[in-house]
Amino acid sequence: MFKQSALRVLKIEQQAIEQLAQYIDDSFEQTCELLLSCKGKVIVSGMGKSGHIGNKISATLASTGTPAFFMHPAEANHGDLGMLTEQDVLLAISNSGETSELLALIPVVKRLGVPLIAMTSDANSTLGKFADINLNIKVEKEACSLGLAPTSSTTATLVMGDALAVALLDARGFTSEDFALSHPGGSLGKKLLLSLQDIMVKDTALPLISPTKTLRQALVEMSQKALGMTGVVDKDGMLIGIFTDGDLRRVLDDRVDVHKTEIQHIMTKHCITANSDMLAAEVLNLMQQHKINSLFVVDKSGYPVGAINMQILLQAGII
Incomplete structure (x- = not known):
């Protein structure tokens, strides 16, 4: 009925x-x-x-x-x-x-x-x-x-x-950007208007190590900072590479000695980075385009000022 x-x-x-x-x-x-x-x-x-x-x-x-x-x-x-x-x-x-x-x-x-x-x-x-x-x-x-x-x-x-x-x-x-301006509290507004600077990890929460540190020390840093990666910086603090969970799986398959191998020999050089004035939606698109789960945010000189991963984007409502 x-x-x-x-x-x-x-x-x-x-x-x-x-x-x-x-x-x-x-x-x-x-x-x-x-x-x-x-x-x-x-x-x-x-x-x-x-x-x-x-x-x-x-x-x-x-x-x-x-x-x-x-x-x-x-x-x-x-x-x-x-x-x-x-x-x-x-x-x-x-x-x-x-x-x-x-x-x-x-x-x-x-x-x-x-x-x-x-x-x-x-x-x-x-x-x-x-x-x-x-x-x-x-x-x-x-x-x-x-x-x-x-x-x-x-x-x-x-x-x-x-x-x-x-x-x-x-x-x-x-446009969708115009729509977001009238919906700043909605999910679309967040996706289109939220700045990376508002949600990125920064300061002491950044996982950073020097190039002569061992893989074991890199893993400790990655575990403590829980971003699935660590940045590698030279003596001046410039970002020169990155080591991620994906890199770890690769090197373990190659039977690398975690106690003796320096991170500079197995890190990824010329890594993908973002700048802090980018919108969170832009960074999400960048990460999806390059199929990566995390990246560092650098200033104009190349110094790391922040970091972001998919989990942070998810928590912020960008995904």
């Missing part, structure tokens, strides 16, 4: 979304052009379920390069309409096109000369007639078995809002 009801809902809403394709027409093009040229903000408004959907649409627009926010129409009628300026565009959502709280805004909107875009299922409704552009969101029926609860209609409205946001995103040439 429950499964049958759920599958019926999915089928009806899927059909509603498919039918939206016919409404991606000249009105949609005109809406995109108007929103793209808007010098102020896109103010989204709607009551009830349309209001909830409108809130999400405004948030999606704002996060994808189109400045927008939601204005509750009931509150707008009691002072919040002051949010609206002549530079803005009003996107009013009402399935019926007869929502009284939205209709009450029309005289002020027209007096200000603010462009009005309606999202309704009836272009001949009051809201549709007064709108400069009407985006059709009509569906054949609601998924609710009573035909009353907004279900298919709100889904169609949400999808139309997403279509607008993405069309504008593409038109603006909005």
Whole structure:
């Protein structure tokens, strides 16, 4: 019983979304052009379920390069309409096109000369007639078995809002870096904005040894600092090589004497390094490109100032 009801809902809403394709027409093009040229903000408004959907649409627009926010129409009628300026565009959502709280805004909107875009299922409704552009969101029926609860209609409205946001995103040439700037607390923001300097190991936590130290001494340093590697520095502190867990497996296969072999004879010279002003995402890409699990961070002169490995990147949420 429950499964049958759920599958019926999915089928009806899927059909509603498919039918939206016919409404991606000249009105949609005109809406995109108007929103793209808007010098102020896109103010989204709607009551009830349309209001909830409108809130999400405004948030999606704002996060994808189109400045927008939601204005509750009931509150707008009691002072919040002051949010609206002549530079803005009003996107009013009402399935019926007869929502009284939205209709009450029309005289002020027209007096200000603010462009009005309606999202309704009836272009001949009051809201549709007064709108400069009407985006059709009509569906054949609601998924609710009573035909009353907004279900298919709100889904169609949400999808139309997403279509607008993405069309504008593409038109603006909005990039993932732009997206990250408006999502600094999200995982994408971390990936794109977090600096290597913020997460790298440094100072006394750096595993460093001189070239004349033995392999056994190198292993002690690697074990204590737990980065899966140790750097090899000359008498001036310049990084001249690296020895990693992978190098260890290689030399053990060659039956190297861990007590007598100096690290300078088995280290990897000309190792891959990063600089501290790189973004963590850049370093991850560098490590993946060269198939390495750790590397040192050096300054412009080649002195080691930090170190990073995959585990640190994972803990920082970069991976």
